[in-house]
Amino acid sequence: MRISRLLPYLRQHRGALLIGLVSIVVGDALLLTAPYLLKQAIDALGDNQLDAARRAALLMLAVTAVGGLFKFIMRRWMIGASRHIERDLRHDFTEHLFKLSPRYYDQHKVGDLMALATNDLNAIRMILGPGIMYMANTTITLSVAIALMASMSIKLTLLAFIPLPLLALSVQQATKLTYRRFSLVQSQFAAVTSTAQEALTGIRVVKSYAQEDGMGDRFDEQSHDYMKKNISFFRVQATMFPMMSMLAGIAASSCLFFGGRMVINGSITVGTLVAFLAYVGQLTWPVIALGWTINIWQRGLASLDRIDKVFEAEPEIVEHENPQPWLRKGAVTVRDLSFSYPDAPTPSLQEVGFDLPAGSWTAVVGPTGSGKTTLIRLLSRQYDGYGGTIEFDGTDLRQIALTDLRRGLGYAPQDGYLFSDTLRENIAFGAPDLDEARLEKLAEVSRLARDRARFPEGWDTPVGERGVTLSGGQKQRVGIARALAHDPTLLLLDDVFSSVDTETEAELLSQLRQAWSGSTVVLVTHRLLAVQEADQILVMDGGRLVEQGRHADLVQQGGLYARLFRQQLTEAEIHALGDSS
């Protein structure tokens, strides 16, 4: 039962909700007596009782003031509570998202999940705030007004109400249509956006092929369609608002006609008629709100379904039921390792096997798409569900306690993925209580220290979203420092030197070897020139481990490694010779 997900939140805020509901009842009841007092004032005037009329008018003001106070409380508490519930829901939702494993993110777009965390959570909040509030408001207003009106004239009450259900129904239908057409507008908007975005990011191609006009036409087509969808959306609006005023007007005019007839034949007073007109006016909004509220509920429940699906997703990577400590010596054994991503036509890894002795240094090389990154992901336990085994110091990877694993692993992804914090916070990402001395040492090893002068606020310089203010090489070096900060036993570096120049790379690697001699290091790289010193080189091709050994041996074998190595010499040596000339 989907609504049951909300019960704990409702329970937690029951006090505020209760105050809100009581205020609705009291506030509505008070405000609805105003037209009744207006009737008394008018009737008193008709009878020439000046003082009575004035007394009724003053009383009306007083009643409205007190009623208004309760309405204030209602809104403040009910909508306030709904905002707090939204906050709590968003917290729980994000907490859950943080638990889900990378595989989930391969299958779901981050954009969609973000839409859930904002739009859909807001739709759910709409149920809890305005949804409940207007529902209660409408129910109470209608029942109190009908009771008061009926006490004056049952017949006129019935006649006045004829158009009102029609109003509610038409509002509800129109809102639904509005929503549907608006979704069309939005999706066309997305099409316009992506066409423009493509053209602007691919501007070089567009210009190279002199396709400015072709692209312009494409954009115009999308944008014309957007215009048409917008107009069709506004057609609903253009019908809805005039129709609403017309139906409300017809309710008033039928009240005027039938009520007028009753005044003429003396069955009601003029004051009663005026009060009826005032009631019909006062009821118009709650009736309109009724149609609107129905849609709030429908939309909110649909959102709740979507949110529910995410909440029901189970994290793939969970603590083993019988977790073992990790000895943290750093020996890795991989046997028959195979892995496929969902929906991928070919496996990413096929029967890969190797040993990494504790404290050894291994390079993984091979063409793009050969499975290097996948290997790193499996070693850092981002995915389960592989065939074969991975053992760290003789313990199955999946059995090692997660906190142990994460404390002992140092992982640096390809692009150095940074967060929009300061440099210091990024480096200390996995070791929050990093002291100054250690920070300096990390900066030294990762060759960041010499860039320090370029950071306006030193280590406290913010790096911008995903580190946009840093160069590619700086980002990668921060990523390395971050991976080292908590003294990992096993260091996994995924192509972290692609934007670092070769000289710095060589310095960094030798520093690393000295300072972290106890750690087992796995380095994925495309630059073969830097890995000639590695204890072991694993050569991957098409998901298989095709060659394995030391540099000299591999060059001698004359296989893929030798070919890649020769290819890279071309450029590197032009560079080297050019500098020396």
Next chain:
Amino acid sequence: MTAYNDIFEQEHEDQKATGSDAHLLRRLMGYLRPYMPQVVVILLLLVIVSALGIAGPWLVKLTIDRALTSDASNAERLTMLLRITGIYIGVLVVTAGVHYAQIMMLQTTGQRVMFDLRRQLFRHLLRQDMTLFDRQPVGRLMTRLTSDIDALNELFTSGVVTVAMDVFTLVFIMGAMVWMDWRLALLSFSIIPCLFLLSMVFRSRVRRAFRKIRVRVARINSFLQEHLAGISVVQSFGQEPRRLRRFDQLNEDHTNAHLETVAAFSVFFPAVEVLSTAAVTLLLWKGAGLVASEAITLGTLVAFVQYAQRFYRPISDLAEKVNILQGAMAASERIFELLDRQPNIRTVAEPKGSDRVRGEVVFDNVRFGYEATSNDGGNNDSMANNGSDDEPRERKIVLDGLSFRVEAGERIAIVGSTGAGKTTVISLMTRFYDVQEGRILVDGVDVREWEPRGLRHNIGVVLQDPRLFSGTLRENLTLWRDNVDKLDDAIERVGLDSVIAGLPDGIDEVMREGGSRLSTGERQLVAFARALAHDPPILVLDEATASVDSETEARIQAAIEELLRGRTSITIAHRLSTVRNADRILVLHKGRLHEQGTHRELMDHDGLYRRLVDMQLKSASVDAS
């Protein structure tokens, strides 16, 4: 806290004061000129709708005075009642019809204007030179094209036009009141300043809160975006709880901003109600005396009470419009700034046409540097603070007096280290940028004297990372040009036919953005076929450095061979085979031509290239031993 620079900057943008609103408004109105007849009709319809809108209370007054409280016979009174009700319903139906027509015309016209503006802006953007795209993040340009233009639409539809409606309505109500009784009218008007003040205070508080909300929602979004896209980093470092605490702060801030609006709304709505009732009470207090002394009728008093309750909507609307106006002004300023930007690459008065060239290319002492991009917080956007791009900037010199000559039909390979200026050679030849000194000649004519698009028709470019557009594979090959008759031939020659055979829909297979369904190697073949199908006399190829699997590598080699056959070609070479097959090799170093010649000549010359090849041979012989 300093982290979300761009969002703060965005907030700043919103607040940007507009100095010359009148000028902007005039310029905006220029876009309405083609739709003048529609605008006139819309205004006319508006007057009718507002006039009809005040009929209700007036008819109630007539009913009370003429039908209900008059001394005529019952039959006469009933006839009168029937007539008034008939008029009332007639008025309602006509109002609905006119109102519908008015909204439709208004929105249709608004949409048309936006379409025109969007079309103009997009084409203007595509015509800009590369400096704009180097300097402005695509996201920001997108904002101009989308939400800024929408803000202008709002200015027109719910801004200018509905302000007119509100003013008309207010004027008609006030007129009707004065017409009925000026004493009571003045009394009623006393509530207007209070209502207006209340609305202004409320709106400004809500606006402030909404701005906070927008910024804070953006912060939540970028936090989620960053952390969900980087979930593997967060989890690998075991940082979920700590990052969640950070998120809680953002979440709490967001909620607090919303609570500010809740506070404002919860005061505002009851306050309006109380104010309206106060007006009614005043009217009854004073009006009671007037009715008693028979200075006014009971119907008039009732009509006054009803009118007084109708003041609120137009006044509150007006208060809101002030804000919409401000927002739209800022948006229009940004759009016009972009529209006023002239491309740095200009076409001369009588450009050389688009004839097919023979293919001779000369670089004559070319000096060029890119404008320095500063490291000052990722925001080197100049749009906000200057209208011209011509002001001198610090340049990082890339080409420093580069000269070389390529004969028609010659096959050239350029080699050199990273940063030697290889890619820049391509960008200058196709005139993405203009040289700072020296000149570049194609068929003896300076590229600056060519019509840029005519020039580019003659030069095919294949970039390192081939970009595919969403659309079918066919569209990606033809780039929406109809007359590409060499397409099948091109596909076959680069060996793309076997790739197409493997696609479910063949050549009509729909590519997703970025072309994720094809491998890197296959995407390169698509780019080759695309260039070949357009059959340019000059081909510029930036060889990909990414290593692909052995089989694909062989196919690419063969395709390149086909691609270069029979035309002038300049290849930025990363493969030894490309270098060996070239007629001439240019060795670029530090922005200059270090040496050039055929493979043989360079070997004899005993320079950089010779030493390179020697070393290469040495390492090859090491392999063999």
